[in-house]
């Protein structure tokens with residue numbers, strides 16, 4: 416059984432590597448050729464969904480299957496609907512949410528459901544958990560996307576094998592874990608650490624291992640950069656990559672100061688695999704538009720021009736057939752770059768991920784009513800405070816809290832005064848009434864990570880206002 420499993424794993428990897436070479440070839444395509452591929456795959460996806468998913472058949476009832484698909488005219492779908500209508504939406508009638516959840520509960524490593532499906536769940540510190548599926552062929556395409564990303568960051572198999580350190584999710588529910596498990600056949604030497612590992616232990620392991628390639632969530636890199644700059648961490652990775660969280664300019668500066676290089680920022684989600692990555696110009700995140708279509712839209716779902724931060728994204732996954740996701744709403748607030756990357760690749764660039772719209776804080780306004788405070792406003796206010804090692808702003812039923820860990824040797828009183836003043840000033844400027852913040856000092860904030868090991872700088876734990884219906 417184990418041997419068969421290993422053979423299957425090798426076969427999947429070999430196929431994914433061949434697919435990856437095709438994907439890498441798209442780097443030299445023209446925009447027109449790429450758009451033609453997108454149109455063709457979209458057409459196939461919509462035809463398949465209409466034929467095999469009762470949910471989409473109902474939604475697209477007015478659509479003539481012979482007509483070319485106009486993406487902008489298709490209704491968007493959100494996570495709550497994808498989960499509520501799970502059994503109707505999937506295209507294999509044997510799959511039910513109950514069966515998939517039971518499978519997820521018993522997952523210990525990389526087992527397949529019904530011998531062919533990988534099931535994964537999204538974190539979900541806010542809102543409902545999402546459950547997503549890929550069959551073996553779809554998984555090979557996700558892996559191909561992963562190998563393409565490896566190529567972008569210079570992580571190609573070689574001898575002697577590279578020493579890779581990966582600091583990410585520790586549970587098989589998450590896609591990063593499953594990808595790592597799928598390719599764990601010895602292409603690289605890999606040190607795996609959990610994102611929630613206490614910092615001193617992480618530093619010690621890394622010092623001993625001396626990774627040549629370091630992958631971590633942005634917040635973990637921030638902690639490690641400070642350790643490196645203070646002299647406790649002494650590693651010299653030639654390449655660094657990160658994902659999963661907002662990258663502030665401050666974080667980018669710290670990474671460059673610590674290791675003399677920029678991180679390859681990657682943008683990925685369990686719902687759609689690796690959506691994009693920096694190239695070696697680090698001018699933004701190239702969207703892998705041969706595997707997904709990304710639309711930046713405002714609150715009402717209208718397209719937002721390049722250069723402007725939207726309210727959410729609509730992602731159309733061009734890979735999955737078993738669980739079609741067409742114009743799937745994602746709460747990330749991002750801006751598309753107005754210019755193309757000088758590297759000449761046809762893929763558009765995401766300028767930045769500014770945060771998630773579910774972390775907009777709705778606070779009482781001085782003028783009455785509520786005021787929406789963007790997470791970016793609070794991050795800007797707290798940037799550059801020397802004694803602050805890590806912080807998290809949490810809004811819950813008792814009000815606003817700032818949980819903070821200080822740098823070793825920092826003057827506690829002075830730092831607390833700085834953060835309190837800066838936040839109060841920023842909130843007042845935004846029109847917030849009585850902008851009081853309770854500061855709580857902690858040794859570290861590692862236990863503030865979500866189930867996937869990710870960390871939010873600003874988090875709303877209140878239910879979102881239900882009073883924002885839009886005509």
Ligand SMILES: [Zn+2]
Pocket residue numbers: 694695696701756757758759760
């Ligand atoms: Zn580029």
